[in-house]
Amino acid sequence: MTARVGVVTFPGSLDDRDAARALRIAGAEPVALWHADPDLKGVDAVVLPGGFSYGDYLRCGAIARFAPIMSELVPAARSGRLPVLGICNGFQILCESHLLPGALTRNASRHFLNRDQRLRIESTATAWTGAYTPGEEVLVVLKSGEGNYVADPATLDDLERGGRVVARYAGGAPNGSQRDIAGIANEHGNVVGLMPHPEHAVEALTGPSVDGLGFFTSILAPLAHST
Numbered sequence: 001m002t003a004r005v006g007v008v009t010f011p012g013s014l015d016d017r018d019a020a021r022a023l024r025i026a027g028a029e030p031v032a033l034w035h036a037d038p039d040l041k042g043v044d045a046v047v048l049p050g051g052f053s054y055g056d057y058l059r060c061g062a063i064a065r066f067a068p069i070m071s072e073l074v075p076a077a078r079s080g081r082l083p084v085l086g087i088c089n090g091f092q093i094l095c096e097s098h099l100l101p102g103a104l105t106r107n108a109s110r111h112f113l114n115r116d117q118r119l120r121i122e123s124t125a126t127a128w129t130g131a132y133t134p135g136e137e138v139l140v141v142l143k144s145g146e147g148n149y150v151a152d153p154a155t156l157d158d159l160e161r162g163g164r165v166v167a168r169y170a171g172g173a174p175n176g177s178q179r180d181i182a183g184i185a186n187e188h189g190n191v192v193g194l195m196p197h198p199e200h201a202v203e204a205l206t207g208p209s210v211d212g213l214g215f216f217t218s219i220l221a222p223l224a225h226s227t
């Protein structure tokens with residue numbers, strides 16, 4: 001049975017179609033979900049895509065967390081039942097929804113960064129990273145203005161101790177992220193937030209590599225991290 005993976009479109013989402021395309025290439029069936037419709041349509045997993053939801057007003061993701069669809073998504077994700085991958089703006093929405101700890105703040109350079117970015121995959125014990133091997137380096141795309149991950153020291157220690165740092169920036173964080181964190185997971189491993197964009201690295205013709213595909217094939221694996 002083909003996995004049906006929802007992709008939520010908010011006002012201002014930019015990478016929803018790219019996420020759907022990456023899912024299709026990975027062999028999943030993307031299902032369009034609308035921010036204003038509190039209906040997850042029975043999907044097996046959800047991707048919150050990159051972009052500028054609600055124009056990044058107040059803070060990136062600060063308004064999207066109140067979208068009607070989040071009233072269905074948050075409890076399902078928090079319980080561990082629903083795998084959710086938040087990419088860039090989606091990561092910011094997950095933090096604003098308190099599904100993940102910490103926050104994404106202005107890049108240390110105060111400039112928007114748009115570049116190819118090497119990552120080191122640190123945890124493969126999540127629904128979205130089972131296709132990788134620990135320590136594997138991948139080349140994806142980073143494009144964000146508020147990609148600087150911050151959290152209090154105790155939270156950072158908890159993430160490290162719990163093996164919940166999913167990916168780090170190889171060679172150091174270009175945006176100032178604490179401990180070079182590029183992505184994290186919740187305790188169940190079903191919710192993952194990632195600042196760089198794997199959906200832009202799924203086809204040799206259109207991206208810097210096809211290294212990002214693993215985030216999307218992982219959710220299809222029969223042994224996908226079940227919670």
Ligand SMILES: NC(=O)CC[C@H](N)C(=O)O
Pocket residue numbers: 049050051052053056060087088089090143144145146147
């Ligand atoms: N590419 C994105 O999703 C950007 C996220 C957010 N708008 C930022 O600039 O940080």
